Amino acid sequence: CSVSTPIRATLFPGDGIGPEIAESVKQVFKAADIQIEWEEHYVGDQIDPRTQSFLTWESLESVRRNGVGLKGPMATPIGKGHRSLNLTLRKELNLYANVRPCYSLPGYKTRYDNVNLITIRENTEGEYSGLEHQVVRGVVESLKIITRQASLRVAEYAFHYAKTHGRERVSAIHKANIMQKTDGLFLKCCREVAEKYPEITYEEVVIDNCCMMLVKNPALFDVLVMPNLYGDIISDLCAGLIGGLGLTPSCNIGEGGIALAEAVHGSAPDIAGKNLANPTALLLSAVTMLRHLKLQDKADKIQDAILNTIAEGKYRTADLGGSSTTTDFTKAICDHL
Amino acid sequence: CSVSTPIRATLFPGDGIGPEIAESVKQVFKAADIQIEWEEHYVGDQIDPRTQSFLTWESLESVRRNGVGLKGPMATPIGKGHRSLNLTLRKELNLYANVRPCYSLPGYKTRYDNVNLITIRENTEGEYSGLEHQVVRGVVESLKIITRQASLRVAEYAFHYAKTHGRERVSAIHKANIMQKTDGLFLKCCREVAEKYPEITYEEVVIDNCCMMLVKNPALFDVLVMPNLYGDIISDLCAGLIGGLGLTPSCNIGEGGIALAEAVHGSAPDIAGKNLANPTALLLSAVTMLRHLKLQDKADKIQDAILNTIAEGKYRTADLGGSSTTTDFTKAICDHL
Numbered sequence A, B: 001c002s003v004s005t006p007i008r009a010t011l012f013p014g015d016g017i018g019p020e021i022a023e024s025v026k027q028v029f030k031a032a033d034i035q036i037e038w039e040e041h042y043v044g045d046q047i048d049p050r051t052q053s054f055l056t057w058e059s060l061e062s063v064r065r066n067g068v069g070l071k072g073p074m075a076t077p078i079g080k081g082h083r084s085l086n087l088t089l090r091k092e093l094n095l096y097a098n099v100r101p102c103y104s105l106p107g108y109k110t111r112y113d114n115v116n117l118i119t120i121r122e123n124t125e126g127e128y129s130g131l132e133h134q135v136v137r138g139v140v141e142s143l144k145i146i147t148r149q150a151s152l153r154v155a156e157y158a159f160h161y162a163k164t165h166g167r168e169r170v171s172a173i174h175k176a177n178i179m180q181k182t183d184g185l186f187l188k189c190c191r192e193v194a195e196k197y198p199e200i201t202y203e204e205v206v207i208d209n210c211c212m213m214l215v216k217n218p219a220l221f222d223v224l225v226m227p228n229l230y231g232d233i234i235s236d237l238c239a240g241l242i243g244g245l246g247l248t249p250s251c252n253i254g255e256g257g258i259a260l261a262e263a264v265h266g267s268a269p270d271i272a273g274k275n276l277a278n279p280t281a282l283l284l285s286a287v288t289m290l291r292h293l294k295l296q297d298k299a300d301k302i303q304d305a306i307l308n309t310i311a312e313g314k315y316r317t318a319d320l321g322g323s324s325t326t327t328d329f330t331k332a333i334c335d336h337l
């Protein structure tokens, strides 16, 4: 990116605290002197027939065109006859890999020190197929779908990520002792890709055992790759180790290099509009977006400013035991830049 | 049970360290003056066509006849054309509820204090249906089955358990925001049963969020009830909080009041026969068997002896940082009785 062509990125501020934490990202990017044009899109108040959801077709087109986006929390409106906002985004943009880095924040104490994990979740199939039906009254079934194509794709992403981020080990998480064909296919694909990365240690860990090991000693793991539902579960577990979803970034990778970063916590309607929200998860997600754009220096600078502000402890939002407002915390980060 | 009619219970010592830890149970029961006749059964060396597994029909008949049994770790022999030992037991004996109490052991420090949870897992259906097939090359699917009958049955067990064990809250764990029909049916059944237990607080928690809450603050939960795979995952996570599967009991409940208690850790072939194994999980499982038989006094006495031995710290096996042999540790427990 030359100075004269700013980055264009789609921004979904989202619901509840979304607009406030999105504002925080804008401020911090400005302070870091990042030339960016945000193309803002909102969740519609009517179902768009082209997406079958409250997300408009134009907003999806915007992400496709820009190649990068940032998303705040969205509360799927209640009612029937439409698709969930998150799932619409994943399906329509073919966001096949969900990357969630999870690391201890210096100075913010939890039961665990030095957590440093990356979960990479297959994001398009598995238990999220949406294929469910009643066989007879009182007997329902749902289909978990595993394909070779999607498994290879996410495995390839995971190993490539490990290699380009100086990581040493990829653990494939599964339950192939029970689901021999589905999770078995997933593992087979991981093994095939592992062959191409002899410098990365590859191992397979059963999901129940993985959860036990994670709570006993998260340092046993490095990069974890897994089918959709296991990724949903394990990424939340990992977030819990370092303080919760308010602190962990997330980035969805789609075909053709699309990246949609997102805060995966809720929209916290109880504190919305009160200038109390913690923007850390969205800020760190925005950092992953910058890394995706290969703006490593800017990404490092902003990440350091966020982590240092939290580490110093003078400005912290209420969820971290402090009493700062969103704007004070944001200003403190900007001052670090 | 009058003194003249001893309990008859089936015993599967199991593989690896199984025989050593089973011996420990026998010693401790003897020291506690429990009149019991163990009917020992082993995993066969040939597939029994009546069970399609290495478990003999006679061994299953023994559990059915006695109504209670205790099982050490079993390593399913590798190869094709037979059923897993654990799954054969669950299916053939219709062991519909798997109850795993998980509590902090006084004096044995982990990152968590005062954990006191009960996970109750549906044990017969869900993701463990065994129904999987390849649709076309590179596309496989597995069926998760949820039935009204099995869901009501395990929910009923969970609420009854809560009520009779002085517990206050039952949390149903699910992913009904994604699997609306299957997990939705499970929740519907839990709600129906909850109506009958107004004195028990009932709540529903999404599995990803549950895992995050468990690692942040396990005291938020009391009794948890859930479909098969979630139970597999969460019970291991909980075990991790207090030190691992070597310390947590498990009991499977079947139709007609059958109870098969089991240690759910592995057979640890590396230390088998060396008098190094920790018998705690099997001992505490045997305690749950006694509770099932309503021998609360004996159960309390033995449980106290085990916990006190560990708390004092003089005799501990290597996995708990001590240097006692299995027999020394067992003797210390017997001395407490």
Ligand SMILES: CC(C)[C@H](C(=O)O)[C@@H](O)C(=O)O
Pocket: A084, A086, A232, A264, B177, B178, B208
């Ligand atoms: C809100 C829900 C549908 C979603 C999921 O299950 O994927 C969320 O838990 C997440 O992890 O992004």
Ligand SMILES: CC(C)[C@H](C(=O)O)[C@@H](O)C(=O)O
Pocket: A177, A178, A208, B084, B086, B232, B264
């Ligand atoms: C060994 C395996 C089949 C089993 C399961 O998945 O149920 C185990 O993890 C358990 O929890 O008893």
